[in-house]
Amino acid sequence: MNRGRAAFDRLVIFIVALVFAFLAVWGIGTAAGAPFASRISDHADRDFWRELPLRDNYDDILRVAAVVLVTVGLLLLLVNVGRRRLGRITSPLSDPSGELRLHPADLGSAVAQTFENRPDVTSATFRALRDRATDVIEIRVRSAAETDITALRDACRLAAADIRAAFPDQDIRPRFLLQVEQVRHRN
Numbered sequence: 001m002n003r004g005r006a007a008f009d010r011l012v013i014f015i016v017a018l019v020f021a022f023l024a025v026w027g028i029g030t031a032a033g034a035p036f037a038s039r040i041s042d043h044a045d046r047d048f049w050r051e052l053p054l055r056d057n058y059d060d061i062l063r064v065a066a067v068v069l070v071t072v073g074l075l076l077l078l079v080n081v082g083r084r085r086l087g088r089i090t091s092p093l094s095d096p097s098g099e100l101r102l103h104p105a106d107l108g109s110a111v112a113q114t115f116e117n118r119p120d121v122t123s124a125t126f127r128a129l130r131d132r133a134t135d136v137i138e139i140r141v142r143s144a145a146e147t148d149i150t151a152l153r154d155a156c157r158l159a160a161a162d163i164r165a166a167f168p169d170q171d172i173r174p175r176f177l178l179q180v181e182q183v184r185h186r187n
Contacts (some may be wrong), residue, residue, distance in 0.1 A: 005079050012076065035128065090178040104128035108137045108167055111159050115139065118155070120147040137163055138175045152178060 029037025052058060108126035115124035122142040129136055139159070143152060160174040 008079055009076075020184050039179070093147065102166065104135065104137050104167070104172060105161060108139060111137070111139055111163065114159070115155070120144060120152065135170070135172045136175050137172060140177045140179065141178045142181065145181050147180065149180070 026037055026040055030041060052061070055061075105126070105128040108128050112124040112126040115121050120143050122144060124142070125140045127136075127138045129138065139156075141152065141156075156176040156178070160176070161170065163174040
């Protein structure tokens with residue numbers, strides 16, 4: 001999540017928490033007979049709230065409140081449900097005779113298939129996404145416990161160099177997650 005979204009979420013949560021904390025302290029104070037709660041109650045116009053449902057425009061007030069709350073709710077959803085996948089990228093090697101475009105997920109798929117062809121790899125999956133304002137090709141490699149991890153790490157370094165070569169002058173970072181299965185005990 002980027003900083004703007006996180007700041008917006010924190011601000012909304014902080015305001016909602018302050019409102020609920022104020023209402024809770026006021027309600028508890030009123031029930032306990034605290035002087036500060038009675039002073040707050042004196043400032044609240046009880047006649048206004050008592051007569052509000054009897055007003056002619058009460059339905060309009062409810063509609064406006066509903067529209068505002070639905071708009072804020074949809075805004076929160078849109079801010080927090082962002083598209084994290086990467087789109088096609090035009091290569092800087094393109095020239096007037098043609099444009100070279102490559103989708104990072106296609107390259108991630110090819111790298112994952114290369115790892116799956118290794119005998120010591122159980123499975124390999126990939127994702128191409130935007131993570132904290134950085135374009136990432138993530139390859140998750142599962143291998144058996146007996147696997148030579150040094151050889152697997154060397155293969156990851158080679159694949160990372162190939163990814164960088166496929167996207168020259170682009171800030172796409174390869175990320176390899178190596179998962180080693182547990183050693184199976186023989187009974």
